[in-house]
Amino acid sequence: MSRASLGDRPVPPERIVHLGLGAFHRAHQAWYTAHATDAADWGIVAFTGRSPQLADRLAAQQGVYTLVERGTGGDRHEAIGSIVRAEPGSDVGAFVTAVAHPRTAILTLTVTEAAYRFAPGGGLDLSDPAVSADIDLFRNLSRVRTEHRLAYPTTVLGRTLLGLRARHRAAAPPLAIVPCDNLAANGDVVRRALETFAAQVSPALRDWLPTGVRVVSTSVDRITPRVTVQETGRVKEATGWRDEVPVVTEPFADWVLAGDFPAGRPAWDSAGARFVAEIGPWETRKLWLLNGAHSLLAATGPLRGHTTVAQAFADPSCRAAVEALWDEASRHLPDLALDDYRTALAERFANPRIEHHLAQIAEDSLTKLRLRIVPVARRERRAGRPATACAVAVGAWIAAGGGSLGELDPQLAADHDFRTAVHQARKTLPGGSRVDAG
């Protein structure tokens, strides 16, 4: 497929740069941008984070792809044209040029939680070898450049900082960075990590960041599984378009944002996004209820022979564990229509036409459990309750070979009662009693 699939719509100017081109960006931010009333003014230049494959395939289609909204009753197809250029993440030079361009107003990120390289207790992990290699590279940047050896940072924040450095040097107007990964307080933590990074490499850059960059916090929601190869044939049959890289997602979409956009933004609100003063309550509701339940199912489901969210959620034992986790988490959430939210979540999880593989959700599970289960478990324990449902999630994760309780959270590992609850939970899991204590 190509731009011709969009009729005679003009190509919007490149004003948004994205890093982490994958399924979710195309189902979410690119979709909101395409649906904004001022879509004609906002084009996205999107870079993959690692593998060039998707960029190459999307570039061959001039950035246009099919979004399949897969409801319980059927599919809805739409050609999305907001991505005007797709580039491989390995082309860091092109990324830096795009970030530094004065026309660029926004940098969005969907690079997975683990890619930020935060330490277990939070903050940029300066002991991470890739982070320290990037810091060394920045410190030697002028020498590296004068010797005409091109070297670029490899981490997401290193690449971002190189783009910001070029923006600073170009005296370009302030930019908004919008992290769209499932991290608590994603705007604040990314801002602080960039400041830590900059402080290591250049005081001038560190001092410029507060005026040159705003980091917006977001809560992003749209269940978007990895696409299977069969989808190309299905799309062709349904639409007549030959699309090598369609995306399948659920009909539901939500985007809550808090922060400033000094150089403007698309009218995402006209497409349903919500701009709020405080992101915390929305973000924790989504992270603990939706993502927490996902991680619980990803740990318990495979032990009971399930491969997808819908299969695991249809199993009364897994469903009861999810409901119990929701009860524990809800005690620590503000009253944001939690019953309605849970009912809607149950419907979304039960959609059998969305093949969301538990193995995909289980990737980087150590990082995810720290964000999704540990905060609830700690709060429950502080309130003097046993945190049994959290212990089930942790126990299943250990039984599945995810890691140990000590690695996950030293504070919970030092809590005798919680450790016992995890141990008990593991004894009730299929195969759990055969595994050593975590």
Ligand SMILES: NC(=O)c1ccc[n+]([C@@H]2O[C@H](COP(=O)([O-])OP(=O)(O)OC[C@H]3O[C@@H](n4cnc5c(N)ncnc54)[C@H](O)[C@@H]3O)[C@@H](O)[C@H]2O)c1
């Ligand atoms: N898929 C969803 O349903 C969904 C929903 C809400 C939020 N998210 C967020 O979006 C992220 C991406 O999801 P997706 O479905 O697009 O995944 P994906 O695998 O389709 O795309 C991930 C992108 O991140 C890049 N990436 C991965 N690891 C990286 C690393 N270590 N360094 C640099 N780049 C890296 C990849 O190259 C790719 O461009 C998730 O991890 C999550 O934080 C996803």
Ligand SMILES: O=P(O)(O)OC[C@@H](O)[C@@H](O)[C@H](O)[C@H](O)CO
């Ligand atoms: O995308 P991840 O890997 O952070 O987490 C897997 C799922 O929990 C997640 O993708 C949800 O489907 C999504 O957050 C729903 O909006």
